[in-house]
Amino acid sequence: xxxxLIGLISTNDASETHQSAGPLVDPDHTRxxxxxxxxxxxxxxxxxxxSASPDNLQVAxxxxxNTERLGYLVAHRPxxxxxxxxxxxxxxxxxxxxxxxxxxxxxGGSEHxxxxxxxxxxxxxxxxxxxxxxxxxxxxxxxTEPVDHDGRFYRFEDFQLAVRPYQQPRIPxxxxxxxxxxxxxxxxxADVYALFAQPLDQIAEEIxxxxxxxxxxxxxxxxxxxxxxRPILGATEDEAWERAHRILDTTKQRIADGQGxxxxxxxxxxxxxxxxxxxxxxxxxxxxxxxxxxxxxLAAATGAPGNTTALVGTPExxxxxxxxxxxxGVTTLLIRGFDPLxxxxxxxxxxxxxxxxxxxxxxxxxDAAAQHAxxxxxVAA
Numbered sequence: 001x002x003x004x005l006i007g008l009i010s011t012n013d014a015s016e017t018h019q020s021a022g023p024l025v026d027p028d029h030t031r032x033x034x035x036x037x038x039x040x041x042x043x044x045x046x047x048x049x050x051s052a053s054p055d056n057l058q059v060a061x062x063x064x065x066n067t068e069r070l071g072y073l074v075a076h077r078p079x080x081x082x083x084x085x086x087x088x089x090x091x092x093x094x095x096x097x098x099x100x101x102x103x104x105x106x107x108g109g110s111e112h113x114x115x116x117x118x119x120x121x122x123x124x125x126x127x128x129x130x131x132x133x134x135x136x137x138x139x140x141x142x143x144t145e146p147v148d149h150d151g152r153f154y155r156f157e158d159f160q161l162a163v164r165p166y167q168q169p170r171i172p173x174x175x176x177x178x179x180x181x182x183x184x185x186x187x188x189x190a191d192v193y194a195l196f197a198q199p200l201d202q203i204a205e206e207i208x209x210x211x212x213x214x215x216x217x218x219x220x221x222x223x224x225x226x227x228x229x230r231p232i233l234g235a236t237e238d239e240a241w242e243r244a245h246r247i248l249d250t251t252k253q254r255i256a257d258g259q260g261x262x263x264x265x266x267x268x269x270x271x272x273x274x275x276x277x278x279x280x281x282x283x284x285x286x287x288x289x290x291x292x293x294x295x296x297x298l299a300a301a302t303g304a305p306g307n308t309t310a311l312v313g314t315p316e317x318x319x320x321x322x323x324x325x326x327x328x329g330v331t332t333l334l335i336r337g338f339d340p341l342x343x344x345x346x347x348x349x350x351x352x353x354x355x356x357x358x359x360x361x362x363x364x365x366x367d368a369a370a371q372h373a374x375x376x377x378x379v380a381a
Contacts, residue, residue, distance in 0.1 A: 003359045004192075004332040005352055006073060006226070007045045007344055009033045009063060011054050016251045016302070017338050019259055025054050027062065033341055034063040037070055040348020041356075044071035046334060049106055051116035057089055064097040071100040073174060077108060078133035079119050079126065084159050086133075087140045091165045099166040103137070104174040104194065105130060107182065109274025110305075127181035129153045134173060134189040141170035174226065178206060178275040186223065187213025192332055194226040196276045197309035198283050199290035203227060204328050206279075226332035227325055228307040230298065231318050233346055244295060244312045247338045252301050280304035293321040307336065319354035326359060 011030050012020040022029065037045050045063075047056040060072040074093075076086060094101040107130045108114045114126070121129065132151045140147055146160040165171045175190035176182070186193045193210045195203060207225055214222035232247060234240025255261045281304050284296035292313075299308040311318045322333055333355065337343020 001331065001359075001363065003326060003355060004043045004224075004226075005041070005355065006332060006334040007037045007040075007042045007347070008334070008336040008340070009037065009045045009047060009059075010340070011059060013341060015338050015340055016254065016261065016298075017247055018250075019254075029341075030059065030063060031066045033344070034067050034070060036341055036344045036348070038067045040344055041352050042070065042344075042348070044073045044100075044102065046073045046104060047075060049075035049077055051113060057093060060101065061093055061096060064093075064100055069100075071102065072097065073102045073104050075104045075106050077106045077117065077119075078130045079121070080117050082156075083133045083136040083154060084140060084156055087137050087161060088163060090137075090171055091141065091161055091163045094166045094171055095163060097166070101165075101167075102172040102174060105134065105176065105186075105190070107177060107185075109177075109277065123179075124181055127177075127179075127185050130175075131185040131189060134175075134185075137173070138170060138189075141165055175223070176276065178279055182275070183209045183213040184216075186210065188217035188219070190223045192226050193223040194228065194332075194334070196280050196304070196307055197227055197229045197294065197311070198279055199286070199294055200324060200328060202279060202283060203325060203330070207329050224331035225329055226334055227330050228334035228336075229322070230307060230310040231335050231337065231343070231347065231351060232295075232310050232312045233315055233318060233343075233350060234312075235314065237313055237317065240313050240317075244310060248297050248301060251298060251338075255302070277304040277306075280309050283309070291321065292324060293317050307334065315350035315354060319351055319358060322351075322355050323358040323362075326355075326362070 009030065010033070011025045012022055013029055014020040034045065047059050049056055056074050060074050064072055090101060090103055107126050108119065119126070132153050136149060136154060140159060140161055141164070143160065146158045148157050149155060172191045173189065174192045174194055175186035176194040177186060178195065187210050195206050210225065211222045232240055232244045234243050280296070280299040283290065284300040288297050289295055293311045295310045295312045298310055302308050311321050313321070325333070335347055335351070337347070
């Protein structure tokens with residue numbers, strides 16, 4: 001099965017290692033950023049969500065209007081708007097983008113961040129709300145008759161979408177989280193289940209938990225699995241590791257100085273709130289380096305508020321490390337750099353072709369083995 005490769009775009013060029021000199025919403029940069037990912041053969045880009053960020057549905061609409069093939073994975077927090085409203089928003093955007101939109105469900109791991117948007121539910125209730133929310137989206141996106149709903153969190157009558165998603169039967173749903181509630185809801189409702197980078201043994205454990213939840217929900221096919229990484233490439237191994245340590249030193253200094261990274265300081269002082277963050281920190285506590293190329297000090301330095309665990313090495317090494325995750329059953333790889341635009345270009349030139357070639361080789365080998373087995377069965381019969 002072909003691998004899905006996802007990047008990330010934002011509206012300015014800031015990262016952990018440098019502060020943008022331009023405005024928060026820079027249309028020219030956003031356009032270049034999206035086009036760089038399209039030219040680098042990414043399938044989609046994630047557009048993140050926070051209470052302080054530019055509205056990501058509008059960012060996706062702008063970027064989609066300036067690209068032809070690239071897909072957009074738009075993060076969405078259930079509870080901020082009614083699900084019927086979100087259904088209209090996403091269906092309309094999917095029509096304009098001609099089927100290039102997917103929804104990434106952010107249930108929320110930080111109480112402080114949730115409350116900024118007026119959400120005071122406890123974590124277990126947020127997951128229960130997400131479950132109801134996603135079921136409503138699926139129903140109203142596909143219903144041919146008006147829908148009534150009377151649930152724990154939402155109630156409406158006689159709702160029917162006039163605008164349908166361009167994609168049929170509906171827009172794909174991605175879902176992130178590493179708690180028991182997350183496994184239960186995402187295992188039942190998601191098309192793709194998203195995890196933060198961790199050592200191979202930890203990811204294998206999470207994949208098993210997601211599949212168990214899918215089985216418990218009666219699904220015939222479990223969700224695909226996405227894992228997010230921060231690749232750091234170099235022409236040689238030594239160059240890659242030198243660059244990695246420069247990124248670490250710069251990030252630590254900027255956090256200490258408060259150079260646009262105040263949220264990291266708050267996160268470090270309050271401690272991780274999500275199980276996904278804690279799992280990254282647990283990996284860091286086990287050691288700095290794992291498996292072929294996984295490197296954890298950046299997660300430890302930032303408190304792992306999101307995708308902060310790196311893969312370090314030459315393009316060949318990092319491609320093989322990513323393929324190790326594919327061999328575990330990962331179907332989607334989300335990769336973004338610390339020099340976001342330049343790294344997206346480098347990934348397209350050096351990393352993505354190697355990953356796609358490796359997946360194609362594996363698929364060809366599986367097909368050949370299946371054909372051989374079928375031939376042997378025919379002979380035996």
